[in-house]
Amino acid sequence: MIEINLLPGASSRRPSRGRSLDVRAALAAVGGRVSDRYLVVTVLITVIALAATGGLYLMQQHRSAAVDARIAQATQDSAHYTSVIRDRVGAEARRDTMLRQVNIIRSIDDDRYIWPHVLDEVSRALPRFTWLVVLGIAGTPQGSANVVLAPKDSSKPKGPAGLRAHPRMIPTDIPKDPVQIRIMGQTVDIQALPRFMKDLEASPFLGNVQLDHSELATVDGKDVTQFQLTFSYTRPDSMLLRRVPLVLGNR
Secondary structure: OOOOOOOOOOOOOOOOOOOOOOHHHHHHHHHHHHHHHHHHHHHHHHHHHHHHHHHHHHHHHHHHHHHHHHHHHHHHHHHHHHHHHHHHHHHHHHHHHHHHHHHHHHHHHHHOOHHHHHHHHHHHHOOOOEEEEEEEEOOOOOOOOOOOOOOOOOOOOOOOOOOOOOOOOOOOOOOOOOOEEEEEEEEOOOOHHHHHHHHHHOOOOEEEEEEEEEEEEEEOOEEEEEEEEEEEEOOOOHHHOOOOOOOOOOO
């Protein structure tokens, strides 16, 4: 039997019974599906990247705004506290200046009792048959240090505005001059000299009694012992001193 294909391009094969498997069509369908899946994945990745970028941008903008707000608040607080610190430093400087002046007056008032104490203690400890020739200051005299003039601040300013990180306050303590006293005397009693030194050492105002030298000499035809002592004046605690007012009687 002769069959003529009236449809050009059509398959000349006879359709098989049942369902036939078209390999090319299946492969094309699978390839199309695969291509569509890659496209979907690409689109999803792009959308996710854009969303993440937008989220990060918004988050960064929020953080930047918060940082700017904190910087503005910190600048405002810095200006406020700078004026407060400046006022505090000025108040403390005025307080220290007044306190230093008070301490200078107190130091001068306390030191005016040095020589009365020295003369009183020396005369009390002076033994019999002993007399003094010289009683004076040994070493640096008092008042050599100018305590009225405040010490200069030699620290260099720091910072662009010339402000110091930690301003040095005016010292309010007044240094006391050490008082060294020299005694030159004579005695006819050889036992009087060690007793004199012992009594001077027992005084609450005197201390560190040192015998510089002693020698035998003849004065007005009498054998005497000439000696020289050096000791320091000890400033007692003001709480241990009792001062009484000087009352003049009515005439």
